[in-house]
Amino acid sequence: MNIIRLISFLFVSVLLLGSCKSSKSIQGSDKYIDDPSFKVVGYLSAGNFDAIDSIELDKITHLCLAFANPDENGNLIFSRNTDVKLVVKKSHEVGVKVLVSLAGGGAPDKDVWRSVLSPDHLSSFIANIMKYVDKNELDGVDVDIEWNLLPAIDTLYTPFVLGLREALHAKGKVMSCALNVSGLHPAVTQKSLEAYDFISIMVYDKTGPWTPGKPGQHSPYSYAEEAYKYWTLERKIASERLVLGMPFYGHNFEPVGSESYSKIIESDISNAYKDQVGELYYNGIPEIVHKTELAKEKFNGVMFWELSQDAHNELSLLRAVDQTLKAGECKVSIFFKDEDGDGYGDLAKPGYACIVPSGYVSSGNDPDDSDADIHP
Numbered sequence: 320m321n322i323i324r325l326i327s328f329l330f331v332s333v334l335l336l337g338s339c340k341s342s343k344s345i346q347g348s349d350k351y352i353d354d355p356s357f358k359v360v361g362y363l364s365a366g367n368f369d370a371i372d373s374i375e376l377d378k379i380t381h382l383c384l385a386f387a388n389p390d391e392n393g394n395l396i397f398s399r400n401t402d403v404k405l406v407v408k409k410s411h412e413v414g415v416k417v418l419v420s421l422a423g424g425g426a427p428d429k430d431v432w433r434s435v436l437s438p439d440h441l442s443s444f445i446a447n448i449m450k451y452v453d454k455n456e457l458d459g460v461d462v463d464i465e466w467n468l469l470p471a472i473d474t475l476y477t478p479f480v481l482g483l484r485e486a487l488h489a490k491g492k493v494m495s496c497a498l499n500v501s502g503l504h505p506a507v508t509q510k511s512l513e514a515y516d517f518i519s520i521m522v523y524d525k526t527g528p529w530t531p532g533k534p535g536q537h538s539p540y541s542y543a544e545e546a547y548k549y550w551t552l553e554r555k556i557a558s559e560r561l562v563l564g565m566p567f568y569g570h571n572f573e574p575v576g577s578e579s580y581s582k583i584i585e586s587d588i589s590n591a592y593k594d595q596v597g598e599l600y601y602n603g604i605p606e607i608v609h610k611t612e613l614a615k616e617k618f619n620g621v622m623f624w625e626l627s628q629d630a631h632n633e634l635s636l637l638r639a640v641d642q643t644l645k646a647g648e649c650k651v652s653i654f655f656k657d658e659d660g661d662g663y664g665d666l667a668k669p670g671y672a673c674i675v676p677s678g679y680v681s682s683g684n685d686p687d688d689s690d691a692d693i694h695p
Contacts, residue, residue, distance in 0.1 A: 350491040351516070356380070358562055358620030359640070360495075360519055362420065363406070365398035367627035371406050374626050377413045378641040381495075382406070383461045385625075386423030387451070393435045393444045395419070395451040403455050416458035418495060419451065423463050429471035436475035445482050452492065459493030462515075469504040476506040484514045497521055497564070497622075500542060501549040512556060519622040520546045523566040527577070534572035536600045538565065543610055547617050562620035565610055567628040567636055569601025579628035580636060588667050591634045592653075607636045608651055608671060611643040633668050642671035649673035655683030661691040 360381040363371070376382070384406065387397045397403055397419070407417045422432070435444040448460060460483060469476065480496075487494045497519045498507065512518065523538040543563055550556050567580045583601055584591045594603045602610070614621045621640055623629070629636050643651045651671050655664025656679055663685035670679050687693040 349485075349488040351488040351493065352491065354493070354516070355559060355619075357615075357644070358517060358622075359644070360562055360620060360622040361626040361637070362622070362624045363626050365401040367625065368401060368403075368406055370627035370631075371409055373631040374629075375631075375635070375637060375641075376410055376415050378637050379415055379626075380620075381458075381493075382410050382415050382417045382626075383420040383463075383495075383497075384417065385420040386425070386427075386463065387419050387421055388423075388427045389431055389435045389444060389447070391431055391434070393440055393447050395421075395448055398423075403457075407456055411456070416493065418459045418461040418493065419455070419457055420461040420463045420497070421448075422465070422468055424465050424467060427468055429468060432468060432472055433475065436472055436479050438478075441475075441479060441482060445479075445486050448483065449486050449490070452487075452490075457492075459487055459495070459516075461519075462494065462496040465497075465499070466504060469506045473506045477508045477511040480511040480514050493517075495519060495562075500525075500546040501553075503554075509554070512554060515560070517560050517562055517620065518550070518556065519562040519564050519620075520550060521564045521624070522546050523564060523624070524570075527570040528572070528575045531572060531575055534598055534600075536594065537570045538602055540606065540609060540613070543613055547613075558617055559619045561618045562622045563610060563614040563618040564622040564624065565607060565636075566602055567623050567625060569599050571597075571599040573598035581628060581630040584630055584634060588634060591630070591669075592666075602636075604634070604636065604639050604653065604669065607639050608643050608653065611640045612651060615644065615648070639669070639671055646671060646673050652681070653683075654679035654681055655685075656688070657685070658688045659685070659691040661685065661694045663694040664688065 358381055359379045361379045362383045362385050364385045384403050387395050390396050410417045434440060484494050493516050495517050496515045499521050522543045525537050525542050526533045526535055527537050550561055551558055569578050569583055571578060590596055591604050594601060594606050611621060651673060654670045654675050656668035657664040662680055664680045664683045665685055665688040666683040670676055685694050
């Protein structure tokens with residue numbers, strides 16, 4: 320009888336132990352489902368939310384809202400206290416995932432960041448981030464902590480990234496980051512890099528107004544190739560998790576300043592097919608198409624800073640990217656709509672394909688595409 324009781328006791332104990340382990344596993348489970356699809360990521364800053372209706376949201380997969388930072392109490396505050404709900408709603412209507420982007424390349428308060436990332440405050444800060452995500456029905460968080468902040472937080476970076484990933488994944492939400500081409504700060508450890516679901520590489524600002532003695536292209540094609548080699552060979556990150564960043568703006572060295580792509584082509588639409596005007600350097604349509612083809616071959620996505628700076632018409636860079644992606648595995652060329660049938664197309668109406676589409680031609684220098692008698 321004692322032996323039977325002993326066996327029964329052991330059997331029940333094993334069941335209870337298994338039950339405890341099982342419930343603990345479920346409670347702390349990672350609910351995030353990996354997304355292997357090609358990503359089209361666009362950033363939109365707080366001051367440009369009024370451009371949301373001009374942006375072709377159906378041509379992106381992820382929208383990063385820039386930027387949010389903590390206050391002294393560890394509450395997440397979006398730039399200018401802007402309400403993000405309307406932008407989130409409009410993006411969700413077309414199936415776009417929306418992430419809040421943290422920190423940014425400006426001047427976030429270093430003392431506040433050090434405080435909220437300290438061991439005593441880290442868990443409550445992550446909880447506040449999750450409250451913000453839930454309140455605004457966001458799909459995840461983009462960590463855009465750059466060199467302006469990394470030296471100040473240093474070893475606090477990795478525990479934050481790992482803790483935030485756990486909290487986000489427990490709710491099935493995504494975590495991405497934006498980092499530079501190479502030469503990462505030591506705070507960005509390999510362990511932290513492995514935690515991100517995808518990494519957007521900022522392949523721009525190689526030079527700019529801050530280095531007036533080094534005029535030149537700030538986002539050349541070679542810079543994208545350099546980024547691929549660094550991230551795959553040196554940092555050992557799989558290309559399936561890498562997203563190629565591209566600029567929708569240019570840097571001017573005379574006079575010193577920066578210009579949006581839409582402004583660059585405003586006075587002369589032929590500028591859309593260049594990458595330099597005087598001392599102003601940028602990525603025009605041919606370069607963007609070329610880089611998109613590189614992204615199709617070697618990366619798993621493209622990213623843009625910043626969506627409101629695009630031209631919101633047929634000369635849109637986002638539209639060029641979209642058509643290049645949809646063209647498939649082939650060499651994409653630029654064609655021009657020929658509405659008067661004279662064999663010369665309209666420079667303002669490009670199309671991107673592997674073979675010439677119906678109604679398009681390879682020459683885009685028709686001065687009047689409404690009159691077949693007027694052509695070069």
